Amino acid sequence: MMNRWHVLKRLMPLLAGMVLLLSACGRADLSALRPQGPVAEEQFGLMKLSITIMTIVVVVVFLLAIYVIIRFRRRPGDKTIPVQVEGNHKLEVIWTVIPIIMLIILGVPTIKTVFGLAEDYSKDPNAIQIKVTAHQYWWEFEYPKEGVKTAQELIIPNDAVISVEAKTADVIHSFWIPSLAGKMDTNPGGNVNKMYFKAPKTGVYLGKCAELCGPSHALMDFKVKVVDRASYDRWILAQKAPVAMPKDEKVAEALATCLTCHAIGEGNNWAPNLTGIGSRETVGGILVNTDNKKYSNEGTVQENLERWLRETNKVKPGNMMGQIPLSEDQIKGVAEYLAGLKLDY
Numbered sequence: 043m044m045n046r047w048h049v050l051k052r053l054m055p056l057l058a059g060m061v062l063l064l065s066a067c068g069r070a071d072l073s074a075l076r077p078q079g080p081v082a083e084e085q086f087g088l089m090k091l092s093i094t095i096m097t098i099v100v101v102v103v104f105l106l107a108i109y110v111i112i113r114f115r116r117r118p119g120d121k122t123i124p125v126q127v128e129g130n131h132k133l134e135v136i137w138t139v140i141p142i143i144m145l146i147i148l149g150v151p152t153i154k155t156v157f158g159l160a161e162d163y164s165k166d167p168n169a170i171q172i173k174v175t176a177h178q179y180w181w182e183f184e185y186p187k188e189g190v191k192t193a194q195e196l197i198i199p200n201d202a203v204i205s206v207e208a209k210t211a212d213v214i215h216s217f218w219i220p221s222l223a224g225k226m227d228t229n230p231g232g233n234v235n236k237m238y239f240k241a242p243k244t245g246v247y248l249g250k251c252a253e254l255c256g257p258s259h260a261l262m263d264f265k266v267k268v269v270d271r272a273s274y275d276r277w278i279l280a281q282k283a284p285v286a287m288p289k290d291e292k293v294a295e296a297l298a299t300c301l302t303c304h305a306i307g308e309g310n311n312w313a314p315n316l317t318g319i320g321s322r323e324t325v326g327g328i329l330v331n332t333d334n335k336k337y338s339n340e341g342t343v344q345e346n347l348e349r350w351l352r353e354t355n356k357v358k359p360g361n362m363m364g365q366i367p368l369s370e371d372q373i374k375g376v377a378e379y380l381a382g383l384k385l386d387y
């Protein structure tokens with residue numbers, strides 16, 4: 043009894059560590075194991091089904107193996123050669139039929155779900171149409187019907203099917219919102235891959251790039267913000283409203299450089315559209331905007347914008363913006379202007 047307790051005490055830290063590790067798997071905004079919409083739920087259902095079947099197989103095979111090893115072991119002094127069995131009709135039929143039945147149980151729902159999830163809503167007038175373009179290392183979201191383009195933060199209503207057409211501007215990436223849907227690869231060569239999902243619960247969900255795409259792959263995060271229909275409509279309108287340029291001449295001058303790549307308001311350009319950047323959840327998808335900073339990637343919008351401009355290549359190594367040479371005054375001024383670009387919705 044004492045002895046067993048001793049062993050348990052030594053295992054405690056390990057067990058505690060595992061509990062901690064596994065508890066992180068439960069984040070509702072991030073985990074495929076806590077689905078927050080019907081598509082993710084179906085995918086989770088398939089995971090549970092296949093894990094259950096595989097567990098049964100492992101348990102049965104191990105029990106049989108252990109039984110055989112013990113029951114037919116060589117006993118001390120026994121020098122005889124065991125009976126050599128060749129072919130057993132009954133056993134052969136059993137171990138052919140059981141796997142076939144298991145494959146059918148696994149295969150039928152899998153094929154049904156996979157084909158169901160491939161349904162094409164890209165022509166459905168009631169669905170929200172989103173064109174996703176993956177870039178090293180950021181996400182572009184275009185709403186072709188509404189004429190709106192944004193980056194790093196996908197705003198969607200909670201009452202519609204979201205139809206996604208995903209492509210890449212450079213290398214392979216993969217579009218994944220673990221607790222809602224995915225993954226969907228974006229392939230070079232003009233490929234467009236389609237998927238759909240629904241997000242009935244309002245809230246903010248974390249999205250990821252799920253395909254190693256370069257040094258900042260792990261930082262290629264995005265947010266999905268699910269809002270009610272009225273907020274969504276307000277957001278679309280706000281996103282299309284004209285945006286005032288900075289009053290301060292020095293700031294306007296510095297901003298002119300930025301606008302060779304970015305667009306603010308109506309314009310169109312290849313780098314992230316910065317309209318409403320002051321009211322987004324993040325800067326660059328990875329610096330989280332918050333007023334009570336806890337982690338090193340957090341700060342106020344102003345702090346995060348300054349940090350992005352001050353050390354662009356440190357925040358996202360290998361990014362396509364690069365370090366723009368700016369004075370400390372310019373950094374503060376431009377960041378202040380951008381932080382003030384807020385959308386009411």
Ligand SMILES: [Cu+2]
Nearest residue numbers: 215251255262
């Ligand atoms: Cu990527």
